[in-house]
Structures are given as structure tokens and as C-alpha cells.
Amino acid sequence: MEYLESDEHMECAICHKKENSKTRCVNGHYVCNECHTKGMDSIIGLCIGESSSNPIEIINKMMALPFCHMHGPEHHVMVGCALLTAYKNAGGQIELQAALTEMMNRGKSVPGGACGFWGACGAGISSGMFISIISKSTPLAQEPFALSHKMTAKSLGEIGAIGGPRCCKRDSYISILSAIDFVKENFGIEMEKPEIVCNYSSKNNQCIGKRCPFSKANH
Numbered sequence: 001m002e003y004l005e006s007d008e009h010m011e012c013a014i015c016h017k018k019e020n021s022k023t024r025c026v027n028g029h030y031v032c033n034e035c036h037t038k039g040m041d042s043i044i045g046l047c048i049g050e051s052s053s054n055p056i057e058i059i060n061k062m063m064a065l066p067f068c069h070m071h072g073p074e075h076h077v078m079v080g081c082a083l084l085t086a087y088k089n090a091g092g093q094i095e096l097q098a099a100l101t102e103m104m105n106r107g108k109s110v111p112g113g114a115c116g117f118w119g120a121c122g123a124g125i126s127s128g129m130f131i132s133i134i135s136k137s138t139p140l141a142q143e144p145f146a147l148s149h150k151m152t153a154k155s156l157g158e159i160g161a162i163g164g165p166r167c168c169k170r171d172s173y174i175s176i177l178s179a180i181d182f183v184k185e186n187f188g189i190e191m192e193k194p195e196i197v198c199n200y201s202s203k204n205n206q207c208i209g210k211r212c213p214f215s216k217a218n219h
Contacts, residue, residue, distance in 0.1 A: 002026050003113060023113050033111060037074045039067030044100045047085040054192035055086035055176045063169070063200075070203045075168040076114075076122030077107030079175050080130040086191045087134060087183065099133050106133075115166045120152075121159050123168065127175040127182075128152030134187070147186060154178045162213070165206040169198060173214055195219070 007020035010030035017032050024030040043062055052058055059082035068074055080103040088096045106129045107122070115121040131137070131151040137144030155175040162174070173196050180193045198214040201207045210217045 003116060022117060033073050033108070037067060037072065037077075037108070039065070040074050040077060041104070042067065043078065043081050044097070044104065047081055047100055048097060050085050051089055052192070053086045053090035054194060055082040055180065056173065056194050056196060057192070058082040058085050059172060059176060070200065071112075071166065071168040073108070073110065073112040073114075073122060075172045076110040076126050077104055079123045079126035079172050079179075080107055080133070083127065083130040083176060083179050083183075083191075084133065087130075087189060090189050090191045092134060092187070092189050094134055102133055103129060115159075115171070116164070120156060121166070121171045121175075123171040123175040124155035124159055124178075125152055127155045127179045130179060131182070151179060151182050154182055162208075162211060165208070167200075167204055167207065167212070169200045169204070170208075170212055170214060173198075 002024055004022040007022055009018060010021050010024060011018045012032040012035055013029045014031055014035040019032065021030060042065055046061060047058070050058055059078055062068060062078045062082065081100055084094065084096065084099045084103055088094055107126055110122040110125055128148050128151045132144065132148040135144035135147050137148045155178045158174050158178055159171050177193065180191045184190050196214045197216055197219045198212065201215065209215055
């Protein structure tokens with residue numbers, strides 16, 4: 001992948017839609033977010049049929065689906081959906097299908113590369129969206145507004161503490177672990193929190209190795 005410092009007008013190599021983007025392959029090809037995440041709707045069916053209260057287990061199942069790439073904006077949806085599903089299965093009082101649909105719509109609005117260009121990783125933002133949905137936050141809310149921001153800040157702080165380059169798997173795991181602790185403290189719902197050992201390092205050309213808390217070298 002090649003990340004540009006400013007937008008250029010590009011044409012999607014699959015659907016031929018033309019739009020501005022900062023991201024393309026090193027050979028100049030561009031694939032829009034919609035084409036990149038085609039098939040992501042299968043997440044909802046997976047989550048509705050899931051009984052686990054372990055959001056890491058749930059997102060790992062999503063990561064194994066054909067639509068999911070090593071990196072990409074699909075993770076901006078997957079983090080929140082895994083958390084919503086585990087939260088519901090751990091006793092959280094939400095209407096899951098409606099919550100998943102809302103998460104899908106919100107997560108899709110965060111573009112790929114937001115981590116580097118906005119200074120806010122989409123996986124971390126997704127954890128804040130999750131809190132916003134379960135707390136019914138709006139711009140006029142008081143405590144839910146505060147909780148949503150605190151959740152996003154917690155995830156982004158822990159992502160930033162490790163540093164780059166980005167890894168959508170690492171940052172998704174970090175955001176989920178942050179949310180598990182946050183929900184236990186603020187909502188009294190305890191989701192399962194497993195130890196994580198990454199199986200994706202060989203697929204990540206920018207893997208940070210031992211700097212990653214999930215590296216096999218650290219376990």
C-alpha cells in the first residue's frame with residue numbers, strides 16, 4: 001500500500017467510481033471502501049447466531065471470513081459488532097440486531113487510513129461507538145456523552161502508547177481489551193477477557209514484532 005499526504009482523484013479498479021483518496025497500491029491501483037468491504041454484511045448473521053461473551057473470540061471469527069483483509073476499514077465495524085454481541089451475551093440489555101445495524105452504519109463512515117490521517121484509529125473510534133450505542137448517547141446527552149468519549153480516549157491512548165506503523169489486528173485487539181475493562185467498571189457487565197497471541201504477523205509486512213503485546217515472542 002501507498003499512503004499519500006494529500007488527496008488525489010482516483011478511479012476504483014473494480015466499480016470505476018471516481019473519488020478523492022490518499023490510499024492506493026504501489027502500482028497505482030485504487031479500490032474504494034465499498035468494494036474493499038464487500039461481503040461485510042455477513043457480520044450481522046454471524047453475531048445474531050453467536051452465544052459467546054468473549055469479544056476476542058467473536059472478532060477472530062469475523063477476521064476469518066472471506067471479506068476481511070489484513071488491514072482495512074472493515075475493522076472499524078468489526079470491533080463494535082464483536083463488543084455489542086459479547087455485551088448482549090454477558091447480560092447487557094440491548095436489542096442486538098438493531099444495535100448491529102446501527103454499528104454497521106456508523107462504522108462504515110470512518111474511512112481507511114483514519115489512524116494516520118485523522119490521528120484517530122477507526123478501531124478505537126469503534127469502541128466509542130459501541131459505548132454510544134449501549135448508553136443511547138446523543139450530542140445532547142450528559143453521562144452517555146462523557147462515557148463514549150472516555151472510551152474512545154482510552155482505546156486511542158493505549159494504541160498511541162505502542163505507536164506505529166498501524167496494524168488493524170493489533171489495534172482492534174487493544175480497543176476490545178480496553179472496552180472489556182471499561183464496561184466492567186462503568187456498566188457492571190463482565191465480558192470474557194482472554195490472553196491473545198497473534199497469528200497474523202507473517203501476513204503483516206509492517207509487523208512491529210516484540211513491541212506488540214500480542215507477539216508470540218512475548219508469550
